[in-house]
Amino acid sequence: MLFLAVTLGFFVENQREHYIENQRARQYALFLHSDLIKDTANLSQRIEYMASGIKQIDTLISILKSPSPETFTKKIYELSTYSYSNPLFTANNSTMEQLKSSGSLRYFRSNTLVRYFSDYDNEIINMKTIDDRNLYVVEDTRRFLTQFLDLRGVPTPRILRTDTLSQEQSSVPVVLRLYKKDPAQFEQYANLCTLKQLDWRNRARLMSRTLYSARNLILSLKEEYHLK
Numbered sequence: 001m002l003f004l005a006v007t008l009g010f011f012v013e014n015q016r017e018h019y020i021e022n023q024r025a026r027q028y029a030l031f032l033h034s035d036l037i038k039d040t041a042n043l044s045q046r047i048e049y050m051a052s053g054i055k056q057i058d059t060l061i062s063i064l065k066s067p068s069p070e071t072f073t074k075k076i077y078e079l080s081t082y083s084y085s086n087p088l089f090t091a092n093n094s095t096m097e098q099l100k101s102s103g104s105l106r107y108f109r110s111n112t113l114v115r116y117f118s119d120y121d122n123e124i125i126n127m128k129t130i131d132d133r134n135l136y137v138v139e140d141t142r143r144f145l146t147q148f149l150d151l152r153g154v155p156t157p158r159i160l161r162t163d164t165l166s167q168e169q170s171s172v173p174v175v176l177r178l179y180k181k182d183p184a185q186f187e188q189y190a191n192l193c194t195l196k197q198l199d200w201r202n203r204a205r206l207m208s209r210t211l212y213s214a215r216n217l218i219l220s221l222k223e224e225y226h227l228k
Contacts, residue, residue: 025107028099029225035092036120036218042160043211046087049159050204053082057193057200064190070181077153077176083193084145085157086138088131089207091124110224116217123210130206137199141192148189149178 060079063072096117099105108114145151153176157163221227 022107024104025109026225028095028104028107029221029227031095032099033218033221033227035095036214036221038092040211040214040218043089043207043214045160046089047204047207047211049087050200050207053085053087054197054200054204056082057197061190061193061197064186064193069186070178073176073178076178077149078155080145080149081155081157083141083189083196084151084154085159087157087159089127089210093124096121108224110220113217113220113224116213116220120210120213120217123206123213127203127206127210130203134199134203137192137195141196144189144192148180148185150176 056079060076060083063069063075063079066072069076099117100121105114105117108117145154
């Protein structure tokens with residue numbers, strides 16, 4: 001009888017721990033799913049913005065290489081919003097970091113889910129590495145622009161749909177002018193824009209890959225924990 005009682009006690013305790021672990025796994029899954037929904041929306045809008053920006057920068061390069069680029073001063077200001085902007089992606093990774101640092105990733109029993117988790121985590125790390133490595137492109141372009149035009153006249157970048165184009169009316173210069181108009185300056189700006197395009201094409205490709213990984217992880221979470 002004592003043996004049966006001890007065995008039953010172990011069984012009940014094991015079932016209780018199993019239930020608690022399942023509840024914790026579901027809670028983490030809900031938090032992670034919520035973060036990923038935000039990330040996918042964020043990534044999609046950045047990819048869309050960069051795709052449009054690459055085309056707009058093409059137009060800017062054509063203007064800068066035209067015979068009389070100074071006659072398109074207003075358009076140069078308008079399109080410089082793309083060359084000035086830096087649509088970095090920052091993941092909502094608080095749940096991911098907690099899962100990794102606390103060892104709670106073990107609560108996820110699905111090997112497929114864990115693999116997709118790892119894939120997404122690696123894509124975020126890769127993208128951060130590229131962003132840091134290519135930060136000089138942004139810095140060099142902005143440094144040039146401060147000497148080339150009045151930044152108050154450059155429209156505020158609208159990267160996300162929630163961003164607005166509003167500017168303080170008093171801060172916008174009445175007359176848009178270029179500080180330097182010699183051909184070498186226009187050529188330098190065109191080269192910086194070309195560099196920006198190359199950077200954005202690479203980053204858009206990485207963001208698309210990251211978006212794909214995030215969507216795989218979302219689907220896996222939905223299947224494993226029946227999330228809506």
